[in-house]
Amino acid sequence: MSRALTLADVQAMRAKTPGCAQVVHFNHAGASLPSAATLDAITSQLRLEAQSGPMEASMQGTQAAESARANAAALFNATPAEIAFTSSGSAGWGMAFAALGRWQAGDRILVGRHEWAGNLATMHHVVDAAGAHIETIPCEDDGTVSVRALDNMIDSRVRLIALTWVPANGGVINPAEAIGDIARRHGIPYFIDAGQALGQMRIDVQALNCDVLKGAARKFLRGPRGTALLYVKQSSLKRFAPPYVDVLSAPFAGDTFSIRDDARRFETSEVSTALLCGLSNALAEAREIGIDRIENWVRPLARNLRERLAAIPGVVVRDLGHAHAALVSFTVDGIAAAEVKSELASRGINVGANGVAYTPLDMQARGLTDIVRASISYLNVPGEIDILVDAVAEIAASSAQRIDGVRECIS
Template sequence: MTDALIEALRADTPGCAGPRVHFNHAGASLSSRRTLAAITDHLALEAEVGPMEAAVMAADGVARTRAAAATLLNATPEEIAFATGGSAAWGTAIASLPPLRPGDRVLVGRQEWGGNLTTLRDKAARAGAGVEVIPSLEDGRVDADALAGLIDDRVRLVSLTWGAANGGLVNDAAAVGRVARAAGIPYVIDAAQVVGQIPVDVRALGCDMLKAPGRKHLRGPRGTALLYVRRDFLDKVTPAWLDVQSSPWATHLGADHAPVSPRDDARRLEASEASVALQLGLGNALEQALALGIDHIRARIHHLAQGLRGRLEGIPGVTVRDIGDPETRSGLVSFTVEGLAGSAVRARLMDQGLTLGANGMPYTPLDMTTRGLTEIARASLSYLTTEAELDRLADALARLAP
C-alpha cells in the first residue's frame, strides 16, 4: 500500500479531511464517500419510487453484497446471513443452538466479549448448566491443548472471541477449531475485531458459525453485520422465530399439520425487514476491502500498530497493556497513563482532537479481572492511519503523562 494509494483513500474518506484524528476504528471506522453514496443514493430512490419497490430494484446489489461477504470469508453466499449489528448476529446464532440441559458445559476464552459472556451465563443458568473458562498460555492466548483436556460428553459449545476488544491479542482460532471439530462440538467465533483487518478463512478455522459487524474494520455502516453458518451445520440450527423470508409459506402450504420447514441456507436466521440502503453500503465497503487485499491491509496495520507501541513504550508514565504473540497482534493498541483512568485519557485527548476508545471491566471482564485492570485506553488503527498521526498521538500522551 503505497503513500499515493493511502493519500487517495484518505481523500475518498470525509472523516480524514478535518482536524480531528480518528483512533477508534475498532469501535466504528470511517466510511468512504463511495460507501456513503451507495447508502444515500438508495435512500433517494426509496423516496422517489417507494421503499418496497426500491428493494426489488436493488436485489442484484444485495446479492453482490452477500457474494462479497462470502468471498471475504471463503464461504458460499448460501452460508451468509445479514443482521442489524454484531450483537444481534451473535445473539441470533446462540439462540438457534440446541437448548442446554442440566450439567451441560459451555467453554469460553478469557477474552470473551462481555455481552457474549452475559448471554451465555444467562442461558446456562436457566438450564442448570455451567460456563467455564479455557486456560490460557503464558502470553494470554487460549491454550488449545488445555481445551482438549477439558472435553467430555457434557461440553455442548465452545465460544471464542478471536481478537480481544481490550488490546491487540489475537487467539489461535484455528487451533481451537481443530479441537472442537475432532470432538464434534459446536464452535462459534466472535470475529468482531478481526474481520476487515486480518485474513479470515472459515474452512481453515473449522468453525460452525462466525459473526462480525460491518462498522468496524470493514468501514461499513453501523447497523450491519455478517453471520456465517456452515452449510453442514444448518440441520442443527433452529431459528428462535420465523418470518416469510426465513420460512416461506410455500414450503409447507397445502397441509394443515405439515411441519414448518425453514429455508435450507443461512438466511433462515435472517429477517425480511432490513435496511437495503445499509446493506448496499456494506457491499461497497466489502468490495473496497477485497480490492485492496486483506493481506495488504493486515501488513500495513500491523506495521503501524507496532510502531505506535514502540512510541508509547518510550514515554514515562505510559504503560502498553497489549499481550499475546507480538507477531499476530491486531491494530488495537491498549495502554494506561499513570494517575488517569482510561476514560479520563480519552476525554483529555478528545479535547485535543484525538478520538480514542476506553474499555472498562464490562467489555472483557474475565481478562481484565485476571490482569488486575479496571480500565484501559485504546487506540485502534486503520490502514488510513499515517505515521504523522501516530507522532501526534505520542506527543499528546507525552504531555499528558506525569
C-alpha cells in the same frame, strides 16, 4: 502477489473519506470512517425510496445485497448460502446461540478468557437457569487462550466452544485455527467472534473449522452501523433451529412453512435496504484493496505505536501475546481511560476507552479497571502515529506532575 500499499495509495483513499479531513481517527475498532462512496450508496437508495416508494425501490437494494453476500463469502472463503446479514454482531451471535436448542443441567460451555461481554451475557441469560455451566479456558503465560488446556477440558458434556479471536481490550490474536481443530475432532459446535478481525485480518472459515463466525461491519470493514455479517457452515445447519422465523426465513410452500436450508434462516424480511447498499460498497472496497495488503500496512504501524507508547514514562502497554493485531491498549498512570480519551478528543484525536464491562473475565483476571485503545486502519499514516504519541506523552507528563504535587502536599 499484489503490490504493497504505498503512502500515495493510502493518501488517495483518505481523500475519498470525508472524516480524514476532520479528525485523527484511532477508533476503527469501535467504528471506522466510511468512504464517500459508501455514504453515497446509502443516500442514493434513500432518495430512490423517497421518490419511488420504499417497496418499489427494493429491487436495486436486492441486487446490492446479493453483491454484498457474494463479496462477504469471498472474504471468508465461504459460499453465499453460508452468509446472513444481521443488524449487529450481537444479534447474529445471539440468534445462532439460541438456535442450539435447550440446555440441560451439567451441560458445559468453554469460553476464552477474552470473551466479549455481550456473548457472555447471552449465554448466562439462557444456561444459568438450566443448571448448565460456563467455564473459562486457562491462558498460556503470554495471555493467549491455551489450546493444551482446552484439549484437557473436553468431555461428552461440552456443547459449545466460544472464542473471541481478537478481544476488544487489546491486540492479542488467539489461536483460532488450533481451537477449531479440537472442536472438529470432537464434533463440538465452535463459535468465533471475529468483530475485531473483520476487515483487518484474513478470515478463512475453512481453515478455522468454525460453525459460526460473526462480525459487525462498522469496524475495520468501514461499513455502516446497523449491519453485520454472520457465517453459518452449511454442513452444520442441522444443528440450528431458530427460535423464531418469518416469511423470509421460513416461507410458506404448499401447505406448510419450510425453514430455509441456508444461513438466511437467521435473516428477517424487514431490513434497511439503504444500509445493505452501504455494506455492499464497503465489502467491495475491502476486496478491491485486498486484506493481505491491509494487514501488511496496519501491522507495522501498530507495532511502531506499541513500541513508542511503551517508551513513554508513566504509560504501560497492556497488550498480551506475541502476535498482535492492529489494536494497541495502554494505560496512563494516575488518569482514568475515559479522561485520557477526553483529553485526546480535545486535540482532535479519536481513541476508545474500554472498562471491565466489555471483557470482564480478562480485565478481572489482570486486575485492570479500564484501558485506552488505539486501533489502526489502512486509513492511518505514520504522521498520525507521531501526533498520537506526542499527545499521550503530554498527558502522561501532566499526570505525573499532578501526582508529584499531591505527594508533596501529603509529605
